[in-house]
Amino acid sequence: MSVIVVEFITLDGVVDDPDGSAGTATGGWAFRHGREAVSGDKFGLGPLLETGTLLFGRATWELFAKLWPGRSGEFADRLNAMPKLVASRTLTDVGAWQNSALLHGDLVEAVSREERDVIVIGSIGIAQTLGRHDLVDEYRLLVFPSAVGEGRRLFDGAAADLQLVSSTPVGAGVLGTYRRSRA
Numbered sequence: 599m600s601v602i603v604v605e606f607i608t609l610d611g612v613v614d615d616p617d618g619s620a621g622t623a624t625g626g627w628a629f630r631h632g633r634e635a636v637s638g639d640k641f642g643l644g645p646l647l648e649t650g651t652l653l654f655g656r657a658t659w660e661l662f663a664k665l666w667p668g669r670s671g672e673f674a675d676r677l678n679a680m681p682k683l684v685a686s687r688t689l690t691d692v693g694a695w696q697n698s699a700l701l702h703g704d705l706v707e708a709v710s711r712e713e714r715d716v717i718v719i720g721s722i723g724i725a726q727t728l729g730r731h732d733l734v735d736e737y738r739l740l741v742f743p744s745a746v747g748e749g750r751r752l753f754d755g756a757a758a759d760l761q762l763v764s765s766t767p768v769g770a771g772v773l774g775t776y777r778r779s780r781a
C-alpha cells in the first residue's frame with residue numbers, strides 16, 4: 599500500500615483554491631491556464647484508478663460530489679467508480695457521490711490499516727496530517743507558472759526530504775513526481 603498525494607500547486611507553494619471555488623482573492627490560478635491544463639488524468643494515476651481508493655476531506659469531497667457524478671468519459675467514469683473515503687467530523691451522509699463512505703475513527707490509524715493504495719486529491723489538511731506522520735510515499739505535484747503570494751501551502755511549516763522521480767510538461771505546468779527519501 600502506498601499513499602499518494604496529488605495537488606495543483608503554484609511556484610510559491612500555494613495549493614489553496616486552484617479553481618476559485620473557495621472565493622479567495624488569489625483563487626482560480628490553475629484554471630487561468632486553460633481547461634486542458636487541469637482536465638483528465640493529468641496526474642498519471644492510470645491503473646491506480648482501478649485498484650486504489652480516493653481519500654478526501656469534507657470540503658474537497660463536497661466540491662467533487664457536485665461536479666463529478668454528472669460527468670462522463672473515460673476519466674470521469676473511472677473516478678466515479680472508484681471507492682472513496684471521506685474524513686469528516688460533520689458529514690453524516692456521503693450518498694451524493696457513488697462509492698463514497700465515511701472514514702470512521704482516527705485518520706492516521708485508518709490510513710495505516712488500508713490495504714489499497716490511497717490517493718489524496720486536494721484535501722490540504724489531510725495531506726499535511728499524513729505528511730507530518732510520515733505516511734505519504736509519493737507526491738505528484740502539478741506546478742503552475744503562477745505565484746500568488748498568499749494561501750495555504752502544502753508543506754506549511756513542515757520539513758520533507760523528497761527525491762525527484764520524474765518531471766513532465768503538462769500544458770502550462772510541470773508534473774513533478776517526488777518520493778519520500780528513506781535515510
